[in-house]
Amino acid sequence: MDETTSFFESAPLLKDADNITSKLTQFIDQNSSSLSGSSGPRRVVCVTSGGTTVPLEQRCVRYIDNFSSGHRGATSTEYFLKSGYSVIFLNRRGTCQPYCRSLPDDPLLECFELTNDSCIQVQESHSEAVKTAIREHHAAVSGGLLLKLPFTTIFEYLQILRLIATSMKILGANGMFYLAAAVSDFYVPWDSMAVHKIQSASGPLDMRLAQVPKMLSVLRKEWAPTAFCVSFKLETDKEILLEKADKALKRYKMHAVVANELSTRKELVILVTDTAKVSVYRENHNSDVESPLIKLLVDKHSTFIKNT
Amino acid sequence: MDETTSFFESAPLLKDADNITSKLTQFIDQNSSSLSGSSGPRRVVCVTSGGTTVPLEQRCVRYIDNFSSGHRGATSTEYFLKSGYSVIFLNRRGTCQPYCRSLPDDPLLECFELTNDSCIQVQESHSEAVKTAIREHHAAVSGGLLLKLPFTTIFEYLQILRLIATSMKILGANGMFYLAAAVSDFYVPWDSMAVHKIQSASGPLDMRLAQVPKMLSVLRKEWAPTAFCVSFKLETDKEILLEKADKALKRYKMHAVVANELSTRKELVILVTDTAKVSVYRENHNSDVESPLIKLLVDKHSTFIKNT
Numbered sequence: 034m035d036e037t038t039s040f041f042e043s044a045p046l047l048k049d050a051d052n053i054t055s056k057l058t059q060f061i062d063q064n065s066s067s068l069s070g071s072s073g074p075r076r077v078v079c080v081t082s083g084g085t086t087v088p089l090e091q092r093c094v095r096y097i098d099n100f101s102s103g104h105r106g107a108t109s110t111e112y113f114l115k116s117g118y119s120v121i122f123l124n125r126r127g128t129c130q131p132y133c134r135s136l137p138d139d140p141l142l143e144c145f146e147l148t149n150d151s152c153i154q155v156q157e158s159h160s161e162a163v164k165t166a167i168r169e170h171h172a173a174v175s176g177g178l179l180l181k182l183p184f185t186t187i188f189e190y191l192q193i194l195r196l197i198a199t200s201m202k203i204l205g206a207n208g209m210f211y212l213a214a215a216v217s218d219f220y221v222p223w224d225s226m227a228v229h230k231i232q233s234a235s236g237p238l239d240m241r242l243a244q245v246p247k248m249l250s251v252l253r254k255e256w257a258p259t260a261f262c263v264s265f266k267l268e269t270d271k272e273i274l275l276e277k278a279d280k281a282l283k284r285y286k287m288h289a290v291v292a293n294e295l296s297t298r299k300e301l302v303i304l305v306t307d308t309a310k311v312s313v314y315r316e317n318h319n320s321d322v323e324s325p326l327i328k329l330l331v332d333k334h335s336t337f338i339k340n341t
Numbered sequence: 342m343d344e345t346t347s348f349f350e351s352a353p354l355l356k357d358a359d360n361i362t363s364k365l366t367q368f369i370d371q372n373s374s375s376l377s378g379s380s381g382p383r384r385v386v387c388v389t390s391g392g393t394t395v396p397l398e399q400r401c402v403r404y405i406d407n408f409s410s411g412h413r414g415a416t417s418t419e420y421f422l423k424s425g426y427s428v429i430f431l432n433r434r435g436t437c438q439p440y441c442r443s444l445p446d447d448p449l450l451e452c453f454e455l456t457n458d459s460c461i462q463v464q465e466s467h468s469e470a471v472k473t474a475i476r477e478h479h480a481a482v483s484g485g486l487l488l489k490l491p492f493t494t495i496f497e498y499l500q501i502l503r504l505i506a507t508s509m510k511i512l513g514a515n516g517m518f519y520l521a522a523a524v525s526d527f528y529v530p531w532d533s534m535a536v537h538k539i540q541s542a543s544g545p546l547d548m549r550l551a552q553v554p555k556m557l558s559v560l561r562k563e564w565a566p567t568a569f570c571v572s573f574k575l576e577t578d579k580e581i582l583l584e585k586a587d588k589a590l591k592r593y594k595m596h597a598v599v600a601n602e603l604s605t606r607k608e609l610v611i612l613v614t615d616t617a618k619v620s621v622y623r624e625n626h627n628s629d630v631e632s633p634l635i636k637l638l639v640d641k642h643s644t645f646i647k648n649t
Binding site: 086089090092093094095096097098099100126127130133136138139140141142144145146147151153155163164166167168170171215217218219228229230231236237238239240241242243244267268269270295296 | 394397398400401402403404405406407408434435438441444446447448449450452453454455459461463471472474475476478479523525526527536537538539544545546547548549550551552575576577578603604
């Protein structure tokens, strides 16, 4: 645990921590008070999404980033909401948001136009997608079913994740963690980081990056010992993918690991558990692999709750 | 020039190069045919904006990124258009776009709502900002005055910049380069790059990054020898800022260098030329430092054209 302690102790203080905590408390209160409601217990899942950054300089000009569009996390959030879960969406700033997948990159400039009498009008071809995005998003947020918390750096990500786990403890087995974010494996410890922009005059740049402590262990053991935990393993080399997923399952005592390969990740994932490796395919080109995946996980979560 | 040649030879091929070239040819054709028009010669500026990324793996999961919101480039584009220039806006995907500065991060989800009869409606508080963004943006693009070309990696950025410079040659002194993008100083040469995701099991990661060849020299000497060239120098340490700006001016034979410090860059820039260092301040809290800066540069560009 020493590595973990020193990671958090040397990390820059999370701005806005009080505000985040009070949002979380309110969200969990609302959702746990419906625990005894007639509709049965409400389940809450924390979906993490997008890549974390690792600053290379304290006054950050350069950083290492992990590729992730946030598509997986945003899509999964939609299916969890559809399955009756409430969702805490811990997402990288600027990545894909729930219900916005079928929109162009820059919806405001690409979907709208001004009419002759200077009114804003959505273009016919985007009309349904835009309406759906606005309607579903507002319904989820204002209904208290979706709480969105943004992060950028790995320091923010892990500190907020810890706050979420602490707030969710009260939910016991009804809580789930669905850790789809692409978390950096390497970082520059804050206190050994250059204060100013690294100068380029003096030849090649040699860098030594430390390993980020394996927080999945800490999450399972300390932060969220009673929740159902699902992590992700993404590789570009499919030869080593299943072996690494299996290792992660055992090492971090996850309840399930979703294994996916970069080039086929939208068509196929493999759900690795103690008892089986299940290939999950999307039904067709117009459907999402997240639809059968979330169904399967909801079932496993139900069994987990029953057995607790 | 050897470094430059090997950079381009080892770079991954630019996708979509033909399409970009044909867009550029059409844009320059339109704008140079109005050269002999009664309104006097039309000037074209290439504004570069946002940071470039450097992939660390060929199947890119991790990359080094340079911080830049793209605010400077987007704002400057607006003032150049206002001054009668046509603008080629070479911008990092997802960064700030012209006329969108006063909008929230996620305009679609934050500015709009559905009415009871399921129509899309912009919220009163954002109404003017949204209308202005859509109106001005469409007017510039459909009027053939603004061409937007996106990039992500340093390989894309430099290859597209070269295409732009080649197309703009015909404009002679009427062309300007305003290089506000935050370009990586270091990179991993494509052929020495890991093909697969770097594994984290084996302790700390040591990396050696090569210097990106100084393309400003190549731009001035070979790609755009007759254009007016302005580069930027951003530092976090103000002690070394002016010295470095001065060095860049002389070394790369720029016509002007805009020096700015990270923490005060929205209030103050210093325009460094052969003859003077001029501090340029914004007028007040509600105005942009780019307004006086572009005025000054347009004047210098006029003098440059006269003297050519």
